[in-house]
Amino acid sequence: MSDFPARAVIDLAAIRGNVRALKERAGRAEVMAVVKADGYGHGLEQTARAALAGGATWLGVAQLSEALALRAFGVDARLLTWLYAPGAPLAAALTAGIDLSVGAPWALAEVLDAARATGRTARIHLKVDTGLGRGGTMPRDLDALASAALAAEAEGLVSVVGIWSHLAFADAPDHPTVLAQAEVFAESVALVESRGARLEVRHLANSAATLTNPAMHYDLVRPGLAVVGLSPVPQIGGPAQFGLTPAMRLEAELILTKSVPAGQGVSYAHAYVTGQETVLGVVPLGYSDGVPRHASGTPGQARPDGGSGTLGAPVQIGGRRLGIAGRVCMDQVVVDLGPGAKETAGERVLLFGSGADGEPTAEDWARSAGTISYEIVTRLGARVPRVYTGGQDA
Template identity: 70%
Template sequence: MTVVSSYPARAVVDLGAIRANVRALADHAPTAQVMAVVKADGYGHGLVPVALAALDGGATWLGVAQTSEALALRAAGIRTRILTWLYSPSAPLRELIEADVDLSVAAPWALAAVVSAARECGRTARIHLKVDTGLGRNGMLPPVFAEVLDDALKAQAEGAVAVVGVWSHFAFADEPAHPTVLAQAVVFAEAVALAEARGADLEVRHLANSAATLTNPAVHYDLVRPGIAVYGLSPVPQVGGPQAYGLVPAMTLEAELISVKDVPAGQGVSYAHAYTTSHATTLGVVPLGYADGIPRHASGSLPNRPGAPVRVGGRTLAIAGRVCMDQFVVDLGPGAVEVAGDRVELFGTGADGGPTAQDWAQAADTINYEIVTRLGARVPRVYVGEPATTRGGTR
């Protein structure tokens, strides 16, 4: 039986914007290659379509957190270099090595596991050693890094691995003037120098995420790893929005009103009546809720907390009352002319004065990354802006 999708909402993803954003990022880092980070299902935009568009835009690497994402890219026919970096001892390392996926090594156990898997399959594993330069998360502190480096070079001498990269991640890249940024850059430079002094012939050294790609040319090295900026959102909104960096938001989230009705003054709206109408008005119901990734923190109440903004009929309104599992309510105002089926834009490019993912982040007291990546799988992704034309490495 053929199932026809009739979901009353959609995320429209502009692949042309993805390509243009990658080109803009390459312009910001002209001495480096670009690794487009497409983890988390392409930050909610769709793993494979985004990856192909990024490659069309000039990216020469792809980066993913989970090993399943790397294998999905390979299964889609993508042959460009892929790095994956977040895995446990149960990861399918042999399958990854056989698929020619680069692996991060962020702990002594990881090197031992990768070497063992490489010996089993008779292939050389390409590894990037991760040094913890101050984030205090995944990665090896410098003394451990030095020990694992020596072990990795011994394994390289026997052909089990190739040490192709050294990398790290910033803690405060979104605050370019923060003192830790310079301090981490110094630790990273020391780790790279140590690796090279001990005989590592590195293909890539990489430290810069989106924020550092846009604001800190001194740490571009051989490769930059933009993530959120690929999708047209600013990693440093307090410094500059997307337009300041030549970026265009790629996702527009829209839905159809499913109910429009007139209500009197004093009408409580949604659970717990956090919002109550102050006068006779018209309410509209939007069929998206926290099960779709709409933040419950985007709820609105009166008089002191407006909800997240939405665009209806050329007007910017706000969520009225609590966001529910599958729906939320908008106060359309007295005498509203909207009817069921009319379009509601939750966020988009902002070019027409409508709300953006950054506006939603501010309303929900979070970051724009969370707004797009939490979008639920049941919301259809609709792609515009011409499909990608390459498979990265098969041209």
């Protein structure tokens, strides 16, 4: 048991099962498990190994440092990374057998320098901005970038193995931009292939498109959030409707319970005021651990019991669904356990989990905090221990 009074329990079997479900959805396309942001807060190495055990044949990470870390862990799989700045250690990436995204002339130039320095042929994926307005070359500039890359391929410096893009509205499958981006992507693929590219993979689909839009699957899909069992389209369906199981359970122990009178202000600025004699419990997790401050309750609103302030994000204690009372603090939150509550220090508190037996979920927390479930799990602080269950992948 850690000396820290809380933990994130990660079910590796759930991750394996999620990838199997995604493989079924992907049909003939291979699955790239995107494990960026420390495996969406679940642990980079552990999530990657579980995803591969579930049938993923590729891994993807945003930052080059994450890709190099996976290689240092001994993870051997096709691996793509796409965020790096001028001067990044691309020679180390090539030596480690990491595929690189190229979406600008400067990036291609630095990849070529690294290839010459190492004597290794760089595997590159051309990134085209089909409408997100973020990374990648604009379609009007793709011909020049592709031609330069293919000229370098003729010299043996690079191998143009892929072309890819990101969707702007994948979580709204019927949005007109989805079809528009698909058309631009198809045109981009045709252009690059007409210039002589022999592509291994064309990839466009993230978690949402993997689950809802088979026409976007191409040769490779790139689920990330769905790998850890959360739904990227909660307005369409929750995890269970897609055969997914949330892999993270965030829990803590109460460190204090005490009876307080009616009219007691709770936490900073007394955003919550008790309306009757009640029992408060203190949970040792706060915004320094990644608990969103926006998960606090709303101050000032009168309640039927005579108190004021609404409850914030939900928690489960002793099988009862309760809520955060008052503001989220740096290291702790307070819960109104109710009049006559019998809980004592050491009682288990579930902040969010799979949703079984009425327990709160990361999606519940996202709604309380006005954000998305991606943020709830990825912002979990490094000092919160990760405990792994469900197999040998840990």
